[in-house]
Amino acid sequence: MSAAPHPNQVAFREGVNYLFHSWTALKLAVDGEWGGHDSAAKRDWFIDTIVDYFSENGKNVDTFDLEDILIQIMNDEFSILLEDKSEQHISKVLEQLFLECTQGRYDLVQTLKTDSQKISGAMKSAKAKKEKLDGEEDDEDSSDEEDDEDMDMDMDEGSSSSAPAPRKEKPEPIIDEDGFETVVKSRRR
Known part of the structure; x- marks a missing residue:
């Protein structure tokens, strides 16, 4: 029977x-x-891989090797080329996190938890706002359609009671001495 993991490992x-x-x-x-479709499972596997890497290497983790692992997995599993250098930041945080946890200090874990909850909350809030806006746009779209129908009816009514508007004749093209047509911009009403 295996022993329960150490609190530092859990943290x-x-x-x-x-x-x-x-x-x-x-x-x-x-x-x-x-x-x-199994992207979330791949993320969980990624987490396990990094935890195992630290378990095997302890304090002898090579920063460049860790960055390469992060880059490689992001590329292989998610088809992402990290051009933002975020692997450097993540690597530093991982190393700091490991160091603190081995010393029984969990302040960084709490900070990461708080940050994760803020991001999760912000994402939920943004999603709710988007859904609300999408709902309002649907309402606006339907009222716009009604307005368009009203305008069509007004135009139909107007055209049936009066004679059609006279058409303006298209002006003759202006040809310059080289044989090119000069384009004349029409005025808007």
Whole structure:
């Protein structure tokens, strides 16, 4: 029977989870299913891979190797080329998180949790606003259609009671001495 994981390991995994759920590039990839319909499962696997990497390497983690892993997985699993250098930031946070958790300090985990909740809350709020706006646009679209129908009826009524408006004759084209037609811009009414 295996022993329960150490609280430091639990805290580190929790911190990585919060970090990866708030990493903009990864969040967009998962939300947009850029890794396929199982994008969320791929993110969870990604988290496990990073936690395992730290478990195997401990304090001997190579920063450049870690960045390469982040880049490689984002590219292979989500078809993302990280041009924003976010892998450098994520790598630094991961290393700091691991160091603090091994010392039994969980302040960064709490910070990451708070940030993740803020992002999640902001996303939910933005989604709700968008849905509300979409609903209002639908209402506006239907009232616009009604207005258009009213205008069509007004125009039909007007045209049946009076004679059609006389058409203006199209002016003759103006040809310059080289044989090119001069375009004359018509005035708007």
